[in-house]
Amino acid sequence: MSKNCYDDETFFQGYKKIRESQNNYNDLLEQPAMRDYMPDVRGKKILDLGCGYGRNCVEFAEGGALRVVGIDSSKRMLETAKKESVHPNVEYMRLEAERLHEMNETFDIVYSSLVFHYIEDFEKLVLDISSVLKGNGVLLFSQEHPIITASPDKGLDWNYDDKGREISYTFTNYNRQGRRGSHWFIDDVITYHRTMGTIVTTLADNGFHIDALYETAPKPFAVQKYPKLRKEFLKPNFLIIRARKMRILKEGLMKNETRRFLL
DSSP states (O other), rough: OOGGGGGGGHHHHHHHHHHHSOHHHHHIIHHHHHHHHOOOOTTEEEEEEEETTTTTHHHHHHTTEEEEEEEEEEEHHHHHHHHHHTTEEEEEOOOOGGGGOOOOOOEEEEEEEEEGGGGGGHHHHHHHHHHHEEEEEEEEEEEEEEEEEEETTTTOOOOEEEOEEEEEOOOTTTOHHHHEEEEEEEEEEEEEOHHHHHHHHHHHHHTTTEEEEEEEEOHHHHHHHHHGGGGGSOOEEEEEEEEEOOOESSSTTOTTTTOOOOO
């Protein structure tokens, strides 16, 4: 199993400190939006791809999910999940997203929070998700917005006015897709940049219908709690997509041919 940056002690402690803060972007921006687009979980089987601490897994189980499987490649994350996020309807497995096709089980919903930008081969990931998702099943995922993954290698790059207020945001090489390295707690944290067009078209080419695409903006409660979030009106920080697996009527359709789908 390849090394996961979340298993690095420095990275893990830095990430843990952020998540424990009351003013973290996950809790104020990303998670509220993910809840808005999450379908009804009652009686459903759910796969949480990159489950981390397992908090979402327990939330789904408490909401009536029949079975929740949380997978993650980080040993440290799963150790925390098994201690802090326990429920009889939740099971945790250590498995890389790249090996998702090895699962011998299908699900009604595949959920993934802030994982996809770490995956190199996006098309393979989409196909693997399709292999474990039931017909008409829902994929809901968030990732760093392509504007963020296209940020300079040195990290986030705000532009300021003469009073030190953020007025714009700089990103670069948007159409140069592929591996990006940056410093986040440790050097050379690897992510993969893809354009919005690549993300949406890859999903569509592989049998998914886009139900919703949302680019995060701060909600009033979040700005009230953390006024500095106003700068996030200048650019989206996260991309959230809900897509539905369609059943192809005619087998053997090739890419770029006309497709006919049935719900």
